[in-house]
Amino acid sequence: MTSQATDSATAIYDQIFQDYRKGVRPVKNSSQATLVTFEIEYLTILGMNGAQESIEVHIDYEMTWIDEHLTWHPSDFADPVKSLVVPQSDIWQPDITLYELLESAPLIPEEKMKARVDFDGRVTVYNPQIMTLSCKMKIDLFPFDSQKCRMAFGPWVYQQNEVAIEESNSTIADMTMWTRRRGKHAKDGFAE
Numbered sequence: 001m002t003s004q005a006t007d008s009a010t011a012i013y014d015q016i017f018q019d020y021r022k023g024v025r026p027v028k029n030s031s032q033a034t035l036v037t038f039e040i041e042y043l044t045i046l047g048m049n050g051a052q053e054s055i056e057v058h059i060d061y062e063m064t065w066i067d068e069h070l071t072w073h074p075s076d077f078a079d080p081v082k083s084l085v086v087p088q089s090d091i092w093q094p095d096i097t098l099y100e101l102l103e104s105a106p107l108i109p110e111e112k113m114k115a116r117v118d119f120d121g122r123v124t125v126y127n128p129q130i131m132t133l134s135c136k137m138k139i140d141l142f143p144f145d146s147q148k149c150r151m152a153f154g155p156w157v158y159q160q161n162e163v164a165i166e167e168s169n170s171t172i173a174d175m176t177m178w179t180r181r182r183g184k185h186a187k188d189g190f191a192e
Contacts, residue, residue, distance in 0.1 A: 008077040022092045026067035036094045037064040039168035055135045060128040071121040088113040097156040100133040
């Protein structure tokens with residue numbers, strides 16, 4: 001990155017975050033919902049616990065939305081910077097949660113998590129985590145049983161008219177990924 005690009009990036013950051021409030025949903029019209037595109041990039045089963053009816057997964061997911069307060073015109077700056085990478089802690093984020101979640105641990109410390117902000121307000125965050133979720137299991141056919149664990153993601157506090165989720169075209173429902181252990185796989189939005 002050139003000195004001019006660094007100067008432009010700093011000027012853009014200072015401009016868009018000057019009066020920014022990360023605790024407020026990023027719309028200019030509060031009756032408009034924030035549309036969040038949600039995409040599972042990777043999912044693998046790490047383990048199952050029949051007695052506790054839980055499953056542990058490694059999941060990497062991406063969320064994208066428009067933050068109407070984080071926009072700029074690249075041509076207004078000496079170097080036309082079209083995107084910035086900023087700490088996730090600096091921006092508003094939707095409270096998208098796995099409803100069956102029992103426990104989670106980020107694979108990257110929160111203070112190191114970044115977000116990409118494009119000049120048109122598009123924000124993209126990528127979150128790799130280890131999650132333990134509840135899963136009602138039927139083990140009467142053990143060891144020949146098959147388990148289906150639903151994974152439902154959605155906003156925890158925000159209502160549907162405030163934060164709406166849109167699945168990406170290439171969600172986990174469209175692919176099968178084999179885990180590293182025991183040949184189990186995930187597909188169709190379920191861990192099987």
